[in-house]
Amino acid sequence: MKIFWIGLFLSLFSYNSYSQDYNKYTLSGKVLSETGDALDGAYIKINEQYYWTSSDGDYSAKLTEGDYQLQVSIIGYQSVDTLVHLTENSVLNFELERAVNGLDEVLLEGHQHKKTSQNVLYVDNEYLEDQFNGSLAASLEKLPGFNAMQIGSGASKPIIRGLGLNRVAIAENGVKQEGQQWGADHGLEIDALQVENLEVIKGVGSIAYGSDALGGVVRINNNTIPKEGISGSLYSFTKSVNNSLGSSVKLAYRKNDWFAKAKVTGLTYADYKLPAKQISYLNFDIPIFDEQLKNTAGKELDWYGQFGVIKDNFTSTISVSNVYQKSGFFPGSHGIPDISRVQPDGDARNIEEPFQRVTHFKVISNSDFDFENGKLDVDLSYQKNHRQEWSLFHTHYAGQEPPEINPNLELDFDLSTYGAKATYHHNFNKEHETQVGVDFQWKDNTIEGYNFLLPEYQSANYAMFAIHEFQPSSENLWTLGMRFDYGTIDMKGFYDPNLYEFLIGNNQSEETANSYAQRSRDLDRDFSSFNIRLGWDHEFDKHWSSKINLGTAFRLPTAIELGANGIHHGSFRHEQGDPDLDPEKGFMADISLNYAQNSWKINLSPYAYFFSNYIFLKPSGTFSLLPHSGQLYSYTESEALLTGFEFSIDKQIARWHIGLAGEYLYNQQLTSNSSRNFPLPFTPANNLFTEVGYQLFNSSEIFDNSEISINNRLVMEQERIAQGEEITPGYGLWGLGFRSDLKFNKFQAKVNLRVDNLFNKKYFNHTSFYRRLQIPEMGRNIQLSIKIPFGQS
Incomplete structure (x- = not known):
C-alpha cells in the first residue's frame, strides 16, 4: 500500500509545460438537425475536452482565449469539424445533416467511420487509457459480447461470443499477430497503452484475415498521422491490488510530408492480493500468506517506433515494436503443490521459478498507392515470438539428465513469421467498389528445453480473396466476400528414449512403450478451404438500422492440435494431438438491430454458428502412462452449435449518463450420443454490466469534463460446463470512478480514479487460468491514472 500512495503523490505533482491564460470566456450554442429539431446528447469535442448537448440541444463551455478545433457529432448525422478563434463570449450554432454513410454500431468518440455491413465496435486510445486494467483484453471487458481470459494480473487474451484462443484474430496495421495463442497461460503480447485506435469486429472475419478470425x-x-510540430503525452498509473507502477510516454513529430513517432511503456507489479486465506487443490489446503498469491509478480517493457512519408499519391510507414514480459506462476500451478514453496520470501516483487518470459518483436511496412479510381495497399511484416517457461529441473522418470546449458529451461518456443499482403481497391462508380487481394504467410517454430510438449514445425498459408460492395442508395449497402486458402504444415518427429526405458521397466509392452516414446511423428499435410460471406446494411429511417451477415468460416488445425503430446503445466494435464484432424468449418448468421434518437443508443445482436467439426480438448476416459499426468486429454472434433445475443443501451439525461451492456451465450457439442452433448470449454457465463455517471463542476475553472460514476458487473452461475471443468458460482461486483480534466496556471492533466471490486468480494472467473486451482480473482483495487499532454493539442 505504501508504494500505491508514493505513486499517487508523484503523479499529482507531475508538471507540464503548457502555458495558459487564466481568464475564461463562454462558448455556447445549439446543435440542431437539418429540420430544426434539437439533438439531445450530441458530442462536442473542443481540442481534448468533451461536452454534450442537453435535451434542448444546448451546450456551453468555459475556455481561455485562443484557437480551438471543434468536432460536433451524434450517431446518424454527419460530423462537423471547424476552427474557432475565441477572444470573448461567443455563440456558435450547428445544424447537422443526416449521415449518408449510415449508423455506426458503437461510437465511443465522435469519429465518422466508413459504412460497413459487419458488426463493429470502435474504441480510441482515450477509452483504453480510462479503462486500462493491466492488459489489452482486460481493458475491453465492458464491451458487449467481449470477455477476457485472465492470466494472473498482467496478461489476458480476448474471447468474443465464447470463442477465444486460436479463434480470435488480432491484427495491427493490417498484419495478423502470430504467437502461441493456443494456450490458456499465454497472454496477448500487445501494449494497450500504445494502441491509437481499435475496432472489435464481432462475427466471422475470415474473408479478410483468414484462419483464426472465426470468432472475430x-x-x-x-x-x-500526427499534426504539424511536436506533440506527445505522459501517462502514469498505480494500482493498490498488486502495488503496480507504470508509465507510458508518447512523442510525435511532423514536418510537411514526413513524420516520426516513438512510444515507450514500462510497468512493474508485485504479487496480487486475494480476498482469501487459503485455497484447496488436489485435496491440499494451501495457505495464502498475507492474502497475497505467491510469485504472481511481473514486469513489462515495451517500445514502438514509426517513420512515415505522406505524398499526394503515396503514403508509407515503417513500424518497429517490441514487447517484453516476465511474470511468475503460482508455485502450485506447476506440479504437485508444496506448502513450503508458497511461504513469503520477504519480497513481493521477486519473480521466482516457475516463471515465463516472452518477447514479441515486430516489423511492419505499410504502403498505399493512390490511382485515379483505385488504391493499392501493400503490407509486409516480420514477427519473432519467443516464449520460455523456466522451472527448477525435475524429471518424472529416471535416466533423464539436466541439459548442460540452461538446465532449468523447461519449454522454449521460438516462432518466426514472415507475411506479405497486397490489396487493390477499385471504385467503378459511387455504387460499386471491389477489393481483390493475395495474402501469404510462412512460419518456422523451433523448440528447446528439458520437457516436451510441441514439436518443431514449419507452416505456410497462401490465400486469394475478393470483396465487392454495392451501395444502390444511402440506405442500403450490400457486401459479398470470397476467399480461398491453401495451407501446409511440416512437423518433425520426436522420440524420447528415456520414457521408453521407464515404461519397459514398469512392465509395459514394447508396443505401448514405443507408442508413448514417439512423442510426435513426422507429419507433412496440406489443407484447403473456400469461404463466402454476404452482408446487408439497411437504414430504415433516421432512427432504425440493421446489419445482417450470412456466411461460412474456417480455421486450419494448429501444430498443438495436430502434434502435442506431453504434460502442459499451463492446463494441468497430459494433452495429446491428433495428426488426422481436418480444418474447422462453420456456418454463421448474425443480425444487428440499432436504434438511435436524440441521446438514445440501443443495439441488439442475435447470432448463431454451426460447426461441422469443432476442435477441442476432450477427456479420453483413460489415465495417461506418463508419470504424474493424470487423465489423458485428446484433441478431437465434433459438430457443435453456438448461439446467443448481445445488447447495449446508452442514454444521456441532462447531466446523467446511463449505460448497459449484456450478453447471453448458449453452446453445446452435437454428437451421435445426445447424453454426451456437453457445452464447449472456456465458455464465459452470461453477464450484465451497468454504469451510471453524473457530470460535475460545469462552472468550475479548474475541473473540466468531470464525471463521477458507479458500476455493477453481474455474472450468472456457469453450470453449463465442458468435460473436465467445474461449475463456477455467479457473483456481483461494484465499482466507483471519477475522472476530470485539471487546469490551473501552467498545469493540465487528465485524472482518472477508479475502485474495482469495491467490497473485496471473493469470486471465480470461469475462464481464468487459475480457475482449475480454485484460486479466486483479485481483491479490491484502487487505481489512479494521470495523463499529461504536451506540444500540439
Missing part, C-alpha cells in the same frame, strides 16, 4: 477480429490501427 480485434483490429488495431497505429497509423494515425
Whole structure:
C-alpha cells in the first residue's frame, strides 16, 4: 500500500509545460438537425475536452482565449469539424445533416467511420487509457459480447461470443499477430497503452484475415498521422491490488510530408492480493500468506517506433515494436503443490521459478498507392515470438539428465513469421467498389528445453480473396466476400528414449512403450478451404438500422492440435494431438438491430454458428502412462452449435449518463450420443454490466469534463460446463470512478480514479487460468491514472 500512495503523490505533482491564460470566456450554442429539431446528447469535442448537448440541444463551455478545433457529432448525422478563434463570449450554432454513410454500431468518440455491413465496435486510445486494467483484453471487458481470459494480473487474451484462443484474430496495421495463442497461460503480447485506435469486429472475419478470425477480429490501427510540430503525452498509473507502477510516454513529430513517432511503456507489479486465506487443490489446503498469491509478480517493457512519408499519391510507414514480459506462476500451478514453496520470501516483487518470459518483436511496412479510381495497399511484416517457461529441473522418470546449458529451461518456443499482403481497391462508380487481394504467410517454430510438449514445425498459408460492395442508395449497402486458402504444415518427429526405458521397466509392452516414446511423428499435410460471406446494411429511417451477415468460416488445425503430446503445466494435464484432424468449418448468421434518437443508443445482436467439426480438448476416459499426468486429454472434433445475443443501451439525461451492456451465450457439442452433448470449454457465463455517471463542476475553472460514476458487473452461475471443468458460482461486483480534466496556471492533466471490486468480494472467473486451482480473482483495487499532454493539442 505504501508504494500505491508514493505513486499517487508523484503523479499529482507531475508538471507540464503548457502555458495558459487564466481568464475564461463562454462558448455556447445549439446543435440542431437539418429540420430544426434539437439533438439531445450530441458530442462536442473542443481540442481534448468533451461536452454534450442537453435535451434542448444546448451546450456551453468555459475556455481561455485562443484557437480551438471543434468536432460536433451524434450517431446518424454527419460530423462537423471547424476552427474557432475565441477572444470573448461567443455563440456558435450547428445544424447537422443526416449521415449518408449510415449508423455506426458503437461510437465511443465522435469519429465518422466508413459504412460497413459487419458488426463493429470502435474504441480510441482515450477509452483504453480510462479503462486500462493491466492488459489489452482486460481493458475491453465492458464491451458487449467481449470477455477476457485472465492470466494472473498482467496478461489476458480476448474471447468474443465464447470463442477465444486460436479463434480470435488480432491484427495491427493490417498484419495478423502470430504467437502461441493456443494456450490458456499465454497472454496477448500487445501494449494497450500504445494502441491509437481499435475496432472489435464481432462475427466471422475470415474473408479478410483468414484462419483464426472465426470468432472475430480485434483490429488495431497505429497509423494515425500526427499534426504539424511536436506533440506527445505522459501517462502514469498505480494500482493498490498488486502495488503496480507504470508509465507510458508518447512523442510525435511532423514536418510537411514526413513524420516520426516513438512510444515507450514500462510497468512493474508485485504479487496480487486475494480476498482469501487459503485455497484447496488436489485435496491440499494451501495457505495464502498475507492474502497475497505467491510469485504472481511481473514486469513489462515495451517500445514502438514509426517513420512515415505522406505524398499526394503515396503514403508509407515503417513500424518497429517490441514487447517484453516476465511474470511468475503460482508455485502450485506447476506440479504437485508444496506448502513450503508458497511461504513469503520477504519480497513481493521477486519473480521466482516457475516463471515465463516472452518477447514479441515486430516489423511492419505499410504502403498505399493512390490511382485515379483505385488504391493499392501493400503490407509486409516480420514477427519473432519467443516464449520460455523456466522451472527448477525435475524429471518424472529416471535416466533423464539436466541439459548442460540452461538446465532449468523447461519449454522454449521460438516462432518466426514472415507475411506479405497486397490489396487493390477499385471504385467503378459511387455504387460499386471491389477489393481483390493475395495474402501469404510462412512460419518456422523451433523448440528447446528439458520437457516436451510441441514439436518443431514449419507452416505456410497462401490465400486469394475478393470483396465487392454495392451501395444502390444511402440506405442500403450490400457486401459479398470470397476467399480461398491453401495451407501446409511440416512437423518433425520426436522420440524420447528415456520414457521408453521407464515404461519397459514398469512392465509395459514394447508396443505401448514405443507408442508413448514417439512423442510426435513426422507429419507433412496440406489443407484447403473456400469461404463466402454476404452482408446487408439497411437504414430504415433516421432512427432504425440493421446489419445482417450470412456466411461460412474456417480455421486450419494448429501444430498443438495436430502434434502435442506431453504434460502442459499451463492446463494441468497430459494433452495429446491428433495428426488426422481436418480444418474447422462453420456456418454463421448474425443480425444487428440499432436504434438511435436524440441521446438514445440501443443495439441488439442475435447470432448463431454451426460447426461441422469443432476442435477441442476432450477427456479420453483413460489415465495417461506418463508419470504424474493424470487423465489423458485428446484433441478431437465434433459438430457443435453456438448461439446467443448481445445488447447495449446508452442514454444521456441532462447531466446523467446511463449505460448497459449484456450478453447471453448458449453452446453445446452435437454428437451421435445426445447424453454426451456437453457445452464447449472456456465458455464465459452470461453477464450484465451497468454504469451510471453524473457530470460535475460545469462552472468550475479548474475541473473540466468531470464525471463521477458507479458500476455493477453481474455474472450468472456457469453450470453449463465442458468435460473436465467445474461449475463456477455467479457473483456481483461494484465499482466507483471519477475522472476530470485539471487546469490551473501552467498545469493540465487528465485524472482518472477508479475502485474495482469495491467490497473485496471473493469470486471465480470461469475462464481464468487459475480457475482449475480454485484460486479466486483479485481483491479490491484502487487505481489512479494521470495523463499529461504536451506540444500540439
